[in-house]
Each structure stands twice: as C-alpha cells, then as structure tokens.
Amino acid sequence: MELNDIKVLLVDDEADVLDFMKYNLEKEGFWVYTARDGMEAIQLARKINPHIIILDLMMPKLDGIETCRELRAMPEFKNTVIAFLTARDEDYSQVAGFEVGADDYITKPIKPRVFISRIRALLRRLEGQNGVAKLVVGGIEIDRERYLVIKDGKEITLPRKEFELMNLLASKPGRVFKRDEILSKVWGNDTIVGDRTIDVHIRKLREKIGEEYFKTIKGIGYKFDA
Amino acid sequence: MELNDIKVLLVDDEADVLDFMKYNLEKEGFWVYTARDGMEAIQLARKINPHIIILDLMMPKLDGIETCRELRAMPEFKNTVIAFLTARDEDYSQVAGFEVGADDYITKPIKPRVFISRIRALLRRLEGQNGVAKLVVGGIEIDRERYLVIKDGKEITLPRKEFELMNLLASKPGRVFKRDEILSKVWGNDTIVGDRTIDVHIRKLREKIGEEYFKTIKGIGYKFDA
DNA sequence: TTGGGAGTTTAAGATAATGTTAAATGGGGG
C-alpha cells in the first residue's frame, strides 16, 4: 500500500489539536480528514473509508468509546485501525478502550516525531493483517511466508525477484501492471536495469507456473490471469 | 501530465485571498483562473476545463457546496479534483463537502508551502486514478485497469492505439472529436502520422466493437455513441 | 452526369515491442 493512499480520520473537538495533527500528518503525505465529534466522525468515515481513525476520548455528542463501539459494529470498519487520543492524566482506564476494540492509545500532548512513528507502526500492523501470508488465485496458492507457489499440490520455489514479480502480478489478478510500475515495485525506483530484465523474469515464471497465466499487453505491461 | 498544462480554477469572493493563491500557484508553473462566485465558476469551468477546482465554502450567489454539487452533476467534471477552502473554525462539517463529492479540504489561513504540496498531492491522486478504472457507456464497459473492453459480457482486447482511441472517444459519448484533437491526444503532439491512420484505427474499432458506435462527422472528426 | 473531396477499406511493408537464448556478472556459503 502506498503511503500516498493512506487516509487518516482525526476526531477531536479542539480545533488546534486537530490542526496540529493534520499538519504533521499531511507533511508526511497522508490524506487527512477531520471531524469535530463522534457523529460527524461516523458519517465521514462511511464516506471516505479511512485506514486509520484517531479518536479523542472526550468529545461532545458521542464520546470516543461510544464512537469506537459503533464503528466496530459496522462490518466495513472491522479491520480499520482505531486509536484513542487521551490526556496522560485523564483517568479513563485504557481497559474500556481496548474492550470496545481500540488498537492503540496515544497520549497528549502530541509530539510530532512520536506521533508519526506511532501511526506508521499502526500501519505496519494493518499491512500485516491484510497482506495475508497466503494468497489463493485460481488454483494457484502463493505462500509469502515460505516464498513458495503451490500449483496442483506441487510446491514450486521461486527465487526472490521471480517471486516478487509473481506476487505483484497475482496481488490483483486481471489488472495490467505497466512496465515502469513493475520496475518500481519489484526493482525499486532507483535501480536501473535493462529493458529485457522484466521479460526474462516473466519468461521464467511462464516456464515454472504456466504460459497461460501471464498475459502480455504490448506497449503497456503484463497481467496475471487465472 | 506536464505540470505546465495543469489548469487550476480558484473560486473565492475575497480578492486578496484569490490573489495570494494565484501568485503562489503561478510561481509554481500552474495555469490559474479565478472566479468570484459559484455561477461564474461553473461558467468558467465549462470554458477552460480545469484539472483542479478550489472552492471557497462561503460565497455569494452559490456557495461552495452547491457549486460542487452542480459541477459533479455534469459528466465533464466527474473526474475533476475539487477541493474546499475553509476557515479553520468555520464549523461547517466536512461531511457535507465529501457528500457532494469533494476530494479534499484546505484550511485557511493558507500557508504557501503547505498549499502547494497539497495541490501536488491532489494531482498525484488525479494521475493515479487516471480517470476511473471502469467506464460504462451504453452496454459497453471500458476497463482501463485490465485493458479490456467488455461488450455483451465478452471481453475484447484491443491493441494500444485502438484502446486509447476508444477510450478517448468513449470518455465523452456524443461529443465530436476533431481529427487534430484525436491526433494530439492519442498520438501526441510531436508525432507526425498521416491523416489516414486515424481512419484505419476507427475501422478496426468498428470491426471489433460494432459499426454503429462510431459515427463519422465529415470534415470534422468522429464521435462515439451508444 | 461527372469530377472531386472526404472517408473507407485492404493489404503489404515498416517499426516497435517482446521473446528467447546464452553468456557475463556478482554475492554468499562452504
């Protein structure tokens, strides 16, 4: 998941806290949305489908705990990361928060560095869960943990690049990946490799997995199809 | 998309805010147009077809929300980036804005650095979507992500130029594209190809998609119609 | 009715883009 696509919903009734967090997150390239209270937060969340929601505990209308509970009750937010924002000496017990499904507690006052790295840590968790270890696509199973592809019960080991290429293409079956997208995602933005490198790896995959799965879109790139 | 070609439409009733934004954007190489209220904004937008529209929330005649709603109702602005400009403590909820299809909120007072990077971020998003992945026009579906045209459930793969031509024409059904417009959009401003090249590609599309969809406007160009 | 402009169609040649193979490179483990 690109950092550029990450949407964070901040919920707090204090405008300056909101702005401060927003400023720091935007500087890092996140998409930031804000709401002033729980009701607004829920409405907005349904519109924008954020990846992370940061909820202040004390809010008018609907407090953080209640908001969180309501969000968690909706299936679309089952896997959204939700964190609470709390003054250090606010004597709400954290227990209540975790009970309603919070993923983390962040204490005020907010220090930018700490705050950002906290968010990043939460994101890693998010990636961890939806970048599942196993991916099954049309009879082919990709085991990211063991770097294996399993087809018809047979385990096929792939070298790193081949595996990453396979993994990229199979992550969205049917979708065409442009050559430069493949280059930047598998080889990295900085590395410069020759024009034929991708083709050679595709060729190896075709050999090992099967010709029929890898389709060439001339002038554009490749796609994986089952 | 070259930065040089990016057109930004700023809409605000306060002249100094307008000037300030204009100055900063022009310094960065954007083409900036301005309007004082929603009515003017809509008229101007239809003329210049901007990539981004920045709407002040509070405006005479037609406020930001309403303007946005009207713009979004027109097919040509379906994919335009629209952002709202709002005073920090204006307690309009963001919900209303996102409901009418806003892409972002920018808070006043405007800080040049932040403002510019926000605009750039919005542009990246625009490029990313590159128009929506799927476009459905009268029983024909164009799947840009999979590089497919689907008609009556049948998947039709098109070579690159044909696909791009198809995509261009179908992006505004009914609208006539002049031959030189087609040339510059599908082939690029620099490449020099004969006039007959377009016809040949139209021919192939007629073969693959159906004669009836591609209408010739003699002396002008072609249009796609369902 | 006829000539010309504009578009259509076809097929063939030109031109990219990709496929393939083999050999060079380069890094880690024995």
Next chain:
DNA sequence: CCCCCATTTAACATTATCTTAAACTCCCAA
C-alpha cells in the same frame, strides 16, 4: 578462494501493431 545460483545483460529472433499507399465508395455541387 571457488562454486553455485540468482540476476542481469547482450544479441538476435519473432511477433504484434502501426502506418502507408492505393484502390474504392459515396455524396455533393457544378
């Protein structure tokens, strides 16, 4: 230090796609 394997490169082969030329059709106006 060497060997093995993954990776990359280089050279060449093989397409798919693009472009063009040329013959053909159609419609309109003289």
